[in-house]
Amino acid sequence: MTEHQPVTNPVGNQSRSAGSTTPPEDEAVAMLGIVKRFGPVIANDNISFVANKGEVHALVGENGAGKSTLMSILAGLYRPDAGEVRIGGSPVHFKSPGDAIAAGIGMVYQNFMLVDSFTVAENVVLGLPAGGFGLRLDETEAKLVDYGNRYGLGIDPKATIWQLSVGEQQRVEIIRLLIRGATTLVFDEPTAVLTPQESADLIRTLRALAAEGFCVIFISHKLDEVAAVADRITVLRHGAVVDTVKASATNRRELARMMVGRELAGALLADAELDRRRIGDVALTVNDLSATSDKRLPALRSVSFEIRAGETLGIAGVAGNGQRELAEAITGLRTATSGTVCLGATDITNAHPRTIARSGVAHVPEDRLGTGLVGTLDLASNAILRTYRRNPIARGPLLMKRAVTRFTDRLLADYEVNPANHAARLRDLSGGNQQKLLIARELAGEPAAIVAVHPTRGVDVGASEAIHGVLRAQRTRGAATLLISEDLDELIALCDRIAVMYEGELMGTVTPQGADAETLGLMMAGTRLDAIQEAVCA
Amino acid sequence: MSAPATTTPPPPVRGWRLERVSKPSIAAQILVPIASIVAALVVGGAIMLFAGENPLSVYREMFDGAFGSNYRRSETLVKMIPLLLTGLGVAVAFRMQLWNIGAEGQFYFGAVFATWVALYGFADSGAWIVIPAMMVGGMLGGALWGGIPGVLRGYLGVNETITSLMLNYVAILFASWLVHGPWRNPDGFGFPGTEIFAAATYLPTWGTTRVHLGLVFGLVAAVILSFVLQRTRWGYEISIAGNSERVAKYAGMATGRNMVIVMLVSGGLAGLAGMSELAGIGHSLQRELSPGYGYTAIIVAWLGRLNPFGIILVAFLLAGLLVGGEQIQLSLGLPSAVAPMLQGIILFFLLGGDLLTLYRIVRVSATGAAS
Numbered sequence: 001m002t003e004h005q006p007v008t009n010p011v012g013n014q015s016r017s018a019g020s021t022t023p024p025e026d027e028a029v030a031m032l033g034i035v036k037r038f039g040p041v042i043a044n045d046n047i048s049f050v051a052n053k054g055e056v057h058a059l060v061g062e063n064g065a066g067k068s069t070l071m072s073i074l075a076g077l078y079r080p081d082a083g084e085v086r087i088g089g090s091p092v093h094f095k096s097p098g099d100a101i102a103a104g105i106g107m108v109y110q111n112f113m114l115v116d117s118f119t120v121a122e123n124v125v126l127g128l129p130a131g132g133f134g135l136r137l138d139e140t141e142a143k144l145v146d147y148g149n150r151y152g153l154g155i156d157p158k159a160t161i162w163q164l165s166v167g168e169q170q171r172v173e174i175i176r177l178l179i180r181g182a183t184t185l186v187f188d189e190p191t192a193v194l195t196p197q198e199s200a201d202l203i204r205t206l207r208a209l210a211a212e213g214f215c216v217i218f219i220s221h222k223l224d225e226v227a228a229v230a231d232r233i234t235v236l237r238h239g240a241v242v243d244t245v246k247a248s249a250t251n252r253r254e255l256a257r258m259m260v261g262r263e264l265a266g267a268l269l270a271d272a273e274l275d276r277r278r279i280g281d282v283a284l285t286v287n288d289l290s291a292t293s294d295k296r297l298p299a300l301r302s303v304s305f306e307i308r309a310g311e312t313l314g315i316a317g318v319a320g321n322g323q324r325e326l327a328e329a330i331t332g333l334r335t336a337t338s339g340t341v342c343l344g345a346t347d348i349t350n351a352h353p354r355t356i357a358r359s360g361v362a363h364v365p366e367d368r369l370g371t372g373l374v375g376t377l378d379l380a381s382n383a384i385l386r387t388y389r390r391n392p393i394a395r396g397p398l399l400m401k402r403a404v405t406r407f408t409d410r411l412l413a414d415y416e417v418n419p420a421n422h423a424a425r426l427r428d429l430s431g432g433n434q435q436k437l438l439i440a441r442e443l444a445g446e447p448a449a450i451v452a453v454h455p456t457r458g459v460d461v462g463a464s465e466a467i468h469g470v471l472r473a474q475r476t477r478g479a480a481t482l483l484i485s486e487d488l489d490e491l492i493a494l495c496d497r498i499a500v501m502y503e504g505e506l507m508g509t510v511t512p513q514g515a516d517a518e519t520l521g522l523m524m525a526g527t528r529l530d531a532i533q534e535a536v537c538a
Numbered sequence: 539m540s541a542p543a544t545t546t547p548p549p550p551v552r553g554w555r556l557e558r559v560s561k562p563s564i565a566a567q568i569l570v571p572i573a574s575i576v577a578a579l580v581v582g583g584a585i586m587l588f589a590g591e592n593p594l595s596v597y598r599e600m601f602d603g604a605f606g607s608n609y610r611r612s613e614t615l616v617k618m619i620p621l622l623l624t625g626l627g628v629a630v631a632f633r634m635q636l637w638n639i640g641a642e643g644q645f646y647f648g649a650v651f652a653t654w655v656a657l658y659g660f661a662d663s664g665a666w667i668v669i670p671a672m673m674v675g676g677m678l679g680g681a682l683w684g685g686i687p688g689v690l691r692g693y694l695g696v697n698e699t700i701t702s703l704m705l706n707y708v709a710i711l712f713a714s715w716l717v718h719g720p721w722r723n724p725d726g727f728g729f730p731g732t733e734i735f736a737a738a739t740y741l742p743t744w745g746t747t748r749v750h751l752g753l754v755f756g757l758v759a760a761v762i763l764s765f766v767l768q769r770t771r772w773g774y775e776i777s778i779a780g781n782s783e784r785v786a787k788y789a790g791m792a793t794g795r796n797m798v799i800v801m802l803v804s805g806g807l808a809g810l811a812g813m814s815e816l817a818g819i820g821h822s823l824q825r826e827l828s829p830g831y832g833y834t835a836i837i838v839a840w841l842g843r844l845n846p847f848g849i850i851l852v853a854f855l856l857a858g859l860l861v862g863g864e865q866i867q868l869s870l871g872l873p874s875a876v877a878p879m880l881q882g883i884i885l886f887f888l889l890g891g892d893l894l895t896l897y898r899i900v901r902v903s904a905t906g907a908a909s
Contacts, residue, residue: 333788354790363788371788374781381777385789388774397770 027089028053028184028215029074029105034083036069043069044080045239051184051232056206056216058226058247061236061259065460067219070236071186074217075107076100087184106182110189112169114161120144121157124176140179147175151212152205166320167198174205184215191225192457192486195318196521203229223252235259259461280309281344283480284330284361284449289339290504291329299325301504302339307449307480312471313509314495315484317524322504323484324366327453330482331363332356343449357386360448364439364455366484368431372438375427379417382426383408383441415440416466432463439470450474453484468494488520502526566895574891578884585879589872596866596876603865604858610865612747616819618857620645620811620831622756625838625849626763627680627807633767633844634780634800640687640702641808642832643709644680648809649816650713651679653721653823656735656816665738672739672813673755680809681802683709688801692794698801706832714825721823732823741818752814756853759807760846767846776800808832837885856881 029051036044044066051057059067072078074085076094085092087103094100114123121141128140141157148154153171161169170190177185187206191199206216206229220226226233227247235242235258242258284307293299300322307313315323328334330341332353340349348356357363365371373382384404387393392403408422415436417429426434439455452471456464471494475481485491491498492512499509500523508529510519522532583593604614624641631638655675660668683705690696714730723733741750767773779786779793786793811831820827838856842849863877 332790352790353788357790365788370782371784374778374785376781377777381774384774385778385785388771394771397772399769399771399774401769 024052026052026054027086029217030084030086030089031070031074032084032086034070034073034085035081036066036073036078037081042239044073044083046083047236047239047241049234049241049244051215051217053183053215054210054213055231056210056218056229058218058220058230058233059236060220060223060226060233060255065236065259066239067236068188069239071107071188071217071219074100074105074186076105101180101182104181104183106177106180106185108170108173108177108185108187108190110192112173114169114172116162117160119158119160120155120164120172123161123172124157124179127176127180143179144175147178151175151178151208152201165198166193166318167195167201170194170198170202171205182214184217185209186217186219188219190218191220191222193319195524199225223255226255227252278478279311280478282306283309283344284482285340285342286326286330287340287342289326289329289341290337291325291334292337293325299504300329300336303501303504303506304339305499305506305509307482309448309478309480310475311497312475312481312483312495314491314498315482315501316486316488316491316498316520317501319486321501323453323501325504326501327363327365327451327482327484330356330451331361333363358445360445362442362445362447362450362452364435364442364450364452366453366457368435368438369427373426373434376425378423378425379412379429379437380404380408380422382437383411383422386441386445411437411440411444415470430460430463432459432466435459435467436463439467443470443474446477447479450479450481451484452481454486455483456485456487456490464490488515500524500529508532563895570891570895571888574887575884578880578887581887582876582880582883586872586876591870591872596870596872599866599869600859600862600877602862603869604862609747610861612744612749614854614858614861615749615753616747616857617860618853619750619752619756619818620815620828621834621838621857622850622853623752623759623811623814624808624831624835625842625853626756626759626846627684627804627811628832628835629839629842629844629846629849630763630767630776630807631684631800631804632839634776634797635783636688636691636797636800636804637699638684638687638702638801638804639699639836640684640705640805640832641811641835642828642830643702643706644683644805644808645812645815645828645832646706646709646713647683647812648676648678648680648806649812649823649827650709650716651675651682651809652813652816653716653732653735656739657721657732661736663738665740668736668738669741669817672817673810676809676813676816677806678809680812681806684801684803684805684808685798688798688805691801692797713823713827717823717825723822730825734822735817739817740821741814743818748819750814750818752811752818755810755814757850759810760850764846772796772799808835834881837881841885841888859884 027050031047031049034044034047034049035042047066047070049059049070059070061067069078073080076097076099079094085094087105092099092103094103115126118126121137121144124144125137125140144155144157148171151174153175155164155168155171155175161172164172170193174185190202194202203225206218210216210231218226218229230247232244233247233250233255234244235255237259286306287304289300289303290298291300303322303326305313315326317323325334329336332348332351332355336350340347342348343359343361346359348359348361369375384393384407387407388399392400393407394400405422409420411417412420412422417433417436417440419429426437429437435455443450450471455471456467459467468490471481471483483491483494492515495512497509497511498515498520500507500520502524503526507523507527510529519529519532523529579597583597586593586596603610605611624645627644628638628641652672652675655672656668659675660671663671684702686705687696687698687701690701691698717730717732721732723729723731725733741752743750767776775786775791775796778789779791779796783793812827815827815831816823834856838849838852841856842852859877859881863874863880866872866876867874
């Protein structure tokens, strides 16, 4: 979907074995022999990584491979225990993020550092060094337009941030860094929050920036994207560099193998489980359901669907199109303003969340640490969140400690959570293990229906395969699953039908066999399925 | 803007930096508070030295004043009672991340209710009736005063820090109005204060000391609280809600109701402190019933790490500091402000010490990075 044409692409002339000899001319960032320990954990084990001016350099690896730590060192947030960082050939020692910014390092995080109620220009001015009392907004606005035209980052300088789409906000972040004089731009999974169209725009922008001589470092899990945008790719695994390769000389499969250390287990292949399960009666019925967002704006508009026992319905769409509201309205965390939710024949619309959970609806929420789990408490406290009122965990008002630990230990063992220590603090677990515990807890009662929102987001490949396995097993068992995800591969692998949500409405439903990226992409951007089909026929 | 970080050769880096440790070590958890107190005494000593006193003799005198004889130890226990009860009350609220700084007002409102019981409600009853009635009255008064911010926060989302603080002034001024006006002792020579309560209201004391039954209230409350927080479903709900309100909502816990209950308990304990101070020591409602126990309670709760048993220990030590502070005022003529000053310095160092258990200081040397 993107034409890949490195313009002034300086891929040659890399001293791969980056030594301490005179650095090459076009070296933008060199991190040599970086070691970073957190207590007993080695996050970066002698990592060497060189990114050049004029290239898009992708950094790929599973969660916990050390990408974020490495980039935090580059951003001046951490100091390496050993190793050298060079910017433009000169060694640097960042004492703070301010030093890194001054050295031309610009970070684009997933959560934008923008003030919602300010305009674009005001946000840009915020990051500039103070120069007298005047804000020089006019000057900044002119610059904004200029940069926008040069790099395909068009944006209205007078627009207020909250009015902008996520993709537009991201552009503001990029322009802001450019105006501040960044020469190296680091993107942390930038497309995770974008529509396919916005992603394509971003990729064009990144290529344009590289063509102008900027160094672009691109962190991602998504191998398709990496192949589309990168000149070179550095793969990290377990805190060490596996290899740095040219994008033109590799393929998705090879990258996946380097990342995981094994071939991906063919998650996309049809699974044998499908044949063995039986589709039962309608288990979850959502009829004409509407709800409002936290800002009390309509977020969910007359959504209807049915899911049978043993069936999985996927909801695709860019985050923020009502998916969270849908999940919350079903599970009782959000008041439905109209419509009904039925579990089997029982109406559970706007019932108490605990009642809904107990009647057999599991909920894997989208932000596990914000909603589903408490990071500061131990695993046992997190494990009993659904069962703490029931025998044998509780007897009357009392909590039975022994039953709590027995229950927790069983969940940890069954779902291979590591460490399997009920007294460990949840926050000390990796994202994958946290999610496994959450899923273990939610599925412990063999729920009739499962509402899973981004169940594998931010989870490493190993854990996400395990989670997919669990969801398949639940399907075989006869659970009706609503799987809300942004990961199309995941939806295609797990769902019987995929519906696309846009601005709180369902744009249409397709089968995984009939789903092609273009149709899904168009629906995610707001075109109804019937309109697409009409266009095809016409 | 210049970019010092990029210049060559690199500036000699001799910096210090804080780095979060994943798990504070047990040794650090024990040693750091001790080191903090020592450091606080050293700094406090330096100030005394500056004021022309020998800090060692001041400290000896203070220690002696607080723990040097049976009588002095008993006086320390007497001061410990209100600190313990209010400290426990504040800690319950803090556990749920409710910043109840209204213990002082809750203390006074409890005392006001207990006074009404003693003077009007059950004036002619025997001890077995009037004392329990005063306890109930004290707890009700405190709970009412804690419950107001609780309801406002739990159901309307009003910031409890501000409401609980403001209600302190209301309660203190209300008590003041009562003792100046309608409840003033007609035989009190015009001094503000109610008449002396009947002897039946006096809490039993331990031997010839002034240590009264309130100590038992405090110790029992600590044990009950510890049990409830650790071993009950409700305690579990409080710990979940105290760590993440959203998780509590996700699990279907009645967070608003729990907030109200927590504030009722918190205020009730402060009210019980007011009652026991009244029935054990004061025997009449005065404006000066509390020299700020409700505020010191915040320090007690915090230093005791919100743990009921830790709070017992801290309440005792801080009471010693207060009694010792009075002693040096008497024997050395030092201003009594020395004790609160030390209290402040200790708190400062302990909170600073917290940082050292959660973070470690890393020295960044120039070696290892360059060449």
